[in-house]
Amino acid sequence: MRATFKLFATLQDYLPAEAKKTNALALDLDEGTTVQQVVERFGLPQQSCHLVLIDGIFVPPAARASRALKEGETLAIWPPIAGG
């Protein structure tokens, strides 16, 4: 199964060098791989995974261990940030 993984702001340091220019990386995942498993695979600090979106829709912290990624989805994660 293929999914896209995006990391932004300070989290982009956890991406391979070639992926930093787009903030995106294509992932080959086993069926049923959860958001939490991807976070752990890349060694992301839990407290830094503040804003987690799948195809632009928020995934609450309590759902990250059970929400499995599906073919073609995009998982994007930001640390605590704000703007305006």
Add this chain to the structure above:
Amino acid sequence: MAWTRKILRVDLTNGACKTEPLNMEWAQQYLGQRGLASKYFVSEVDPKVDPLSPANKLIMATGPLTGTPASTGGRYSVITKGALTGAIACSNSGGFFGAELKFAGWDMIIFEGKSPKPVYLSIENDKAELKDAAHLWGQTVWQTEAIIKKTHQDPQVRVSSIGRSGENGVLYAGIINDLHRAAGRSGVGAVMGSKNLKAVAVRGTLGVGGLRDPKAFLGAAAAAKKVLADNAVTGQGLPTYGTQVLMNVINEMGALPTRNHRDVQFEDARKISAEAMAEKRPDGKSHLVTNAACFGCTIACGRVSRIDEKHFSVVNKPEYWGASGGLEYEAAWALGAANGVGDLEALQFANLICNEDGFDPISFGATVGAAMELYELGILTKEQIGLEAPFGSAKALCELAQMTARGEGFGKDLGMGSARLCAKYGKPELSMSVKKQEFPAYDSRGIQGMGLTYATSNRGACHLRSYTVASEVLGIPVKTDPLTTDGKADLVKAFQDATSVFDSAGVCIFTSFAWSLADLQPQLDAACEGDWTMEKLAEVGERIYNMERLFNNAAGFTAKDDDLPPRLKTEPAKTGPAKGLVSGIDKMRPEYYKVRGWDANGVPTQETLDRLGL
């Protein structure tokens, strides 16, 4: 001191500067800055006044915490009837000017009338006088500040001024202080220009004192600073990446208005994002140079950037090669995604022109977006504009910014703002605005609460009257679903009322990413005489919002003005999470009126007025 209890009233018609005591009864009801100055304004100005007539007044006001050690305590606001909107305007700015005004001993300055010739106001503590500005008229903001500092032989004088756009009647001209900080929205600079007032130069050496309980205040301010430092958003996120970090967030969420709101996602969003600003360019330097803080700020979200000297916009223009303010998110969106322009260097150049000549990059950029759509539809031609202006043209963006700054050619049309521009060319529905003020950087199909925010903002479309993005996107203070209208009436009212308090206190609204009113309240209570409880602050916020609304109603605004352009109500989002959705403004509006205690026509009921003492 919290309040200096002193107002400077400047009659521009006859050149008189008078000192008045601050109305302390009103200070207890409206706090300061936005609230208190608006109380003065609505008490003295006919709501039907022509914004550009001498009968309009313009107030520059500090808050009780301005100039104190409270974090971000450097804010001041400009209150007037907006030239762009015809509604009450309150534009808030950071930098250092506000604190200097307080150090000089003034809570606010009320300008009235119109000077027979260009003047600037010079303040040195108690001494205030109007000076001839013939040599400043026609100069940019940056030149004006440099000349005044040289004339006064004082590099520490703080200057707030208009550029050529304010002189030329650009209806979204702002007032710029400290070169890059702006009371930017609603055309407050056009009002200042109409009065032949070029600048205000302030030097204050009196400091702050007279806080009600200094020891308690310093303790409360220190505790509140710790809250900001310990919070991941205000302690790390904002200083590191600034507001621009939102570009990719809002794009992923399908709420980044693109090409005059035709689309909700921009294919080049990453190229104009905070991440792109931090990357090394081909010249080996990054666009971003450093971050920056306003007076007393412990967040330091500001961006300072440098344009690539080889970029077409600055070839043979060394005056733009140095580090300068920007890009911030709203400007980057308006100059970029709103026009389909994905050239970061071009955006910063246009942003510099906006700062240099003092006009609002949000309204300017969005107006260019409308003009580009008119061009693509064949309604505007190359001959009319003076150049080809399709969506995505960085060259057109840069040229049009300079034409608007100078008041040349099609720049005069752009200076009217999108509502008047689109009406002039027979397509009023293509103006993406409310009350003639252009939207900021959030599409109300993908962030439903922002649609209600825009529609009911007292100063026309604006994100800084109730930033529900904090809740709907960032989960501050609690996460709400951006795609639903449920609960948004209550959310918007809560944000509007709380924001009114922050804007009246003298601190930056960005503190509210970490602070609630409960963090602000001990600081105000220790600084200000009176009993400033949470309940009182909540009531003050609601009172201010209703007072502004009453002025607008009396000026002729009705419920039909609390609406969004048809595009957002009839053309569903094409992509992203909001695909297929339109704004639910027609459902939210009556719910909001009910929550507010307003009747079906958007007029506060007598019961509401009695409850708030209005």
